Each structure stands twice: as structure tokens, then as C-alpha cells.
Amino acid sequence: MRRFWALAPRQAAVILSSAVLLWLLACAFFPHLLAPADPLAVHPARGFLPPSPAAILGTDESGRGVYTRIVHGAAASLSIGAGATALGIVLGTLLGTMAGLGPRWLDFGTSRLLEVLFAFPGLLLALLFIVVYGPGGATSAIAVGLATAPGYARIIRSQMITVRQAPYVEALVVLGRGPWHRFWHSILPNVAEALFALVTLGVGQSIVWASSLSFLGLGTPPPAAEWGAMLADGRTYLGTAWWMTFFPGLVIVLAAAACTVLGRRLQGKARRS
């Protein structure tokens, strides 16, 4: 019984997070079922309505429903987050594998490159990329993916080194299996679980970073419905229409927190097994 009470809050957090993610996925795939109104249709007479039963989360300056736009923005925001994470993980895995499994000079070279990239902390690398290619939704996804890759690479490198020295890999060496066989059949499957947890954590982080870029006016251009862009739009009317910034931000926080809770849970599982 005591164990139950110790575990209960954690289980509740996992269940809640799964529910949030399921709802967001539903929004992304079936927005019209959850919000039948058009997210881009303009009704100037209904502008700046505060939250009420008629307009659940209020309306923005053009009379578009904030709730409608959040639901319809899920697809854009989630795909930017997922795309950025995919790019970051693929690049990070490539670099991490090169450093973790390659010859010593390759490890040295890659590790120095990663150190240089780490000197562009956080959004700096992404901002640099946007200077080069100009603002936009796809650019911000690529920028965030590039900016997160060094972090993934460092984690994957250390994972690779740990697994490489494990007894079961040494056993394959003794059995005379080639390096490719060892990589595909033994090392990669063992790193995969940790990788999966990293992806879950990464999607949350990427959504926050991409929204930061949109918030700064460097992401998806208006009038498209995207959470970060909605925030940037609402900032102009912060004093009069708080709901325009508060709710899109809340959804971003919920999405990021849900990804973090599930990612950490998966990480704990990967560590135990």
C-alpha cells in the first residue's frame, strides 16, 4: 500500500501526459472534428471577445477563435517539432556513431567539432542559420534541428562507447563477426531504447525552441495558425487581450511538459533494463 502511494503521483503524471499528447495528435490529424470553424476566416465584428461559452478561449484581433487556431495550429507546431527532432537525432546519431565507434583520430576530430559547436549556446546556432537562409517555418525547423544535434551527438557517443565495451559485443568479436554485423545486430538495438527516450524529450524541447523563434518573428509567417506565431501576434495586444498570448503559450508548456514526463519515464526504463 505504501508503495502504491509512492508511485501514484508518478503514474498519474504519466497518464495525464499521455492524454495531453493523444489530444494534441488528434488535433493534428483531425482538426475539423475538434474545431469545425475556419481558422483563417476573418470576422472583424467579433474581434477581441474575451473567453465565454460562445468563444471558448476568446477571439483575436480579426475575430478568429483562439481555440480554433490552437487546434488547427497543432499540425504545424508538432510537425516543426518532430521534423527538428528527426533532423537533430539523425545528425547526432551520425556524429555520435562516428565518434563512438570510429578510429581514434575520427573521435578526436568529431569531439573537437562538437566542442566548437557547443560554443554557440542554445538558440545562437539557430539564429545564425536564419541569418543565412531567412525566416520561415521550414527554416526554423532545420535551424532547431541543427542547433540540437551537438547535444544528441554527445549523449549518443557516450552510449556507443558504453555498449561497445559490453561483454555481449566482445563475445561477437570472439565469434569473428564483422563490424557491420556487430553494429546492426548488437550495438544499435541496445542504443535504440535510450535513443527513443531522447526523441521524446527532444520533441518537447524542439517545440519550445521553434516557438521561441516564431515568437521573435523568425518562424512561420502570418496568417497561418501556429502556436509560436499566435504568441507573437498576441504580444501586441497583451494589455487588452491576455487570452491571445496566454492560451497558445499554455498549450506549448503542456506539450513540452508531457514530452518531458514521458521521455524521462522511458529513460528510467531504459536505464533499469
Add this chain to the structure above:
Amino acid sequence: MLWAVATLTFFAIRLIPGDPALAILGGPGSEAGPAALAHVQAQYGLDKPLLVQYLDQLGRYLTGNLGTSYSLHEPVAQVIGSQLGGTLTLAVASLAVGWAIAVTAASAAVWGGRVGNACASGLEIAAAAMPHFWLGTVLILAFSTALGWLPAVSVPGPVGLILPVTTLAVPLAGFLGQIMRESLTAAAAAPFALSARARGESELGVLLRHTLRHAAVPAVALTGWAFGSLISGAVVVETIFARPGLGRTLLGAVQQRDVPLVTGVVLAVALAYCIATVAGEAGERLLDRRSRPGGPEGGR
């Protein structure tokens, strides 16, 4: 290190589609004549081969000359110098506040047993997932719009610092707290903590004199990273609170595609990151005798 950063930035910037000379004259819309273009190209050395430009630029950096901003028409070093103070104040204050919150929260969590630990863990995740732009906005809504206690726009002086520093410090405290709590829990179960308790030291004494010092090591080692994340957070926070500083300068430069200014700010931030990392490693060595060469357990 800085050389590598400079090289990477230089070649990354050169990938920009379009003529840099045109950007100096105000972008494609300015309809600059060929004579004006040629003049600007000669003035900024853009007509020389790429390698010569690169070596020229490195040579100028070595003498402390970061070039002239396209958009502000001022030397970049001067612009950075005038904006650095505000951002540095913000970052250092946030680092201090973030640390204070993290240490308090981690100690309270270990103190509070299982329930305290669960509460702290939840709060940390929430704090760490809190994006700067949202936290800043909510703080403005609560303390400026609704209560009217604090100014929404950053004014000079300590009052104007409260909201921006809180915005930056809370997510940082979430990250640091997670790390501190884990290592503090491990340290509290270590044999040296038990022997200190057996000597009759109070729980508070054990915490202050023994475990906290050990628990701080991994978090101190992250100071460089923390500083870096504060700088990139400063871009957002300075924008929200309309506070002058390096972050807003960088954002403006990115929007204007002001290449020398972006390069200069990036170099300055990379330098700050390097200094903070070295300082963090020095702090780690100071706190943890095991990592000192010739310490009780030898070098690492």
C-alpha cells in the same frame, strides 16, 4: 577555439544567397546603381577572393577590430561594448537567483522525504519546461497588468530587473534543481554522511558541511552551459521587456541581416561561454578534491 568559431561563422555567412554589397545598401528593394555597388564592394573588400577576405578578417579580429555594422553604421566592438553591461547584469543576477532557488529546493526535497521529493520533482519538470516567452508574458500579466506592482517595460535600476531575472532564473533553477536533487540524494546516502551523523552532527550540519558540497559538483560543472542558455534566453527576455542589451541587438541584427554585427555578437557570446566553462571547471576542481591531480584519489 575562438579561431574555429570565427572560421565557422565566416563561411556560414558566405552561404547567404544574394550579394552582401546589396544588403549593405538596403537590400534588393533599394535599386542601387552598379557604380554604388562597386564602391561598396571596394569599401568592404568584397571584390577580393574569398581566401583573402577570410585572412583579412582574421587579421582584423586579432587586432580587436570587428568591423562596422551595416545597419547602425557604428564599429561593432563599440556597439557590443555599450550593450554588454545590461545583458551581463541580467545573466549574472539570474544565475545567482537560479542557484539560490535550486539549492533551497533540493535541500528541502531531501529534507521532506518521499512526499517532498515527489513535489520537488514535479515542480522542477514544470519549471524546466517553462519557455521564457510564456513565463515572461504571464509575469507581466500578473504583476504589471493585473496587480500593477512592477513595470512591464524594464526601467533602469533594480526594480526593472525583478521580472526579467525571475523569467530567466525559474527555468534555470528547474534544470539545476533536478541535477542537484539527484546528487544530493546520493550524497546523503553515502558513507561519509553516515559517519558524520554518527559523530553526532546535526542534520543541518551534515547538509551544510558535507553533502551539499558534494552535490554541487555536477551542477557547478554545468555553469558554462547554464550561462550559454541564459544568453540565448536573454534574446527572448530582452525582447519581451524591451530591455536594451546584447540579445536584442543580436535579434535586430538577424532581422536586418547585419552580418558584421551578428558575427561580432556571436564571437562575444562564444568568448563568454568559454570563460564560463573554464570558470565552472575551476569551481568543480575547487569543490571536489577527487578531481585534483595529487588529491586523495589521484588524478582523473
